[in-house]
Amino acid sequence: MRQFLCIASVAVACVGFGAAGAITDDFQTYTPGTFPSPKWMDVRTLIPGATSPNPSGTVITTTGPLGTTRAFQTTRAVGTSQGIVAAIAPSSVVTISANVRYDNYDNSNNQNGGGWPMALGFFQWSGADPNFSPQVTLYADSTFKNWSLYVQTSPNPLDFQFIRLTSAITATNTWYFMSLQIDTATGEIRSQVRLANSASFIVNDTRTIAGWDPAFAQYNIAGAIDGEYGTNATLGGRATVDNITIVPSPGTCLLVAGLASVARRRRSHAITC
Secondary structure (H helix, E strand, C coil), rough: CCCCCCCCCEEECCCCCCCCCCCCEEECCCCCCCCCCCCCCHHHHCCCCCCCEEEEEEEEEEEEEEEEEEEEEECCCCCCEEEEEEEECCCEEEEEEEEEEEEEEEECCCCCCCEEEEEEEEEEECCCHHCCCCEEEEECCCHHHHHHHECCCCCCCCCCCEEEEEEECCCCEEEEEEEEEEEECCCCCEEEEECCCCCCCCEEEECCCCCCCCCHHCCCEEEEEEEEECCCCCCCCCCEEEEEEECCCCCCCEEEEHHHHHHHHHEEEECCC
């Protein structure tokens, strides 16, 4: 059995690699106004000194692509990341998909995609802010409002690529289906975006990322998060997500009790599964 490390500022327990790792949620079982735990973690709990509201989002009743539904919506606040994440086992291929609605853009102006209402993706988290970790996310940023990839290929936040996938403008109050698949060994990434009620793709892109290093593609968390990392944001973004599916293979890592107290101490734990 291959060993791997779960490095966290919270207590972690690892489920064996034979366990099913797929996560899917339509949010119908949660009470509106609550955070969708225990299936999901609030990403703000993974960030030392997080400035986002607690919780950083809640389940709402809203109109989805097929009518009235329950979905998860982030708060509209300026701060470090907001949204839902789940721990996963590093895998050779990882996929995430969801219906996403951009409700509001933040008002930052960052040429490298520093603000966005919601991004779907994967992170190799090691205890600091996930948004400064090796990662791949699919999103539309608040400056250009085009569907794009943000790829960080090492622990150095300067090793990033901001790749615009289309010149089409992403509308607010519109449901999109988004899908992101990553071959973590080769760096081949497939990105798809379409209107949720359409079969025609706005984005249907497959590419291999230059400078890819599989050592920094051992993604251990995945989810849907927003962020205001532009230097001049005074108004936050907000988005809604429904029917989310995350597929690693196989196995998963689950955070356990003691999140708040352990996170405040900012201790790291190395767990071997």
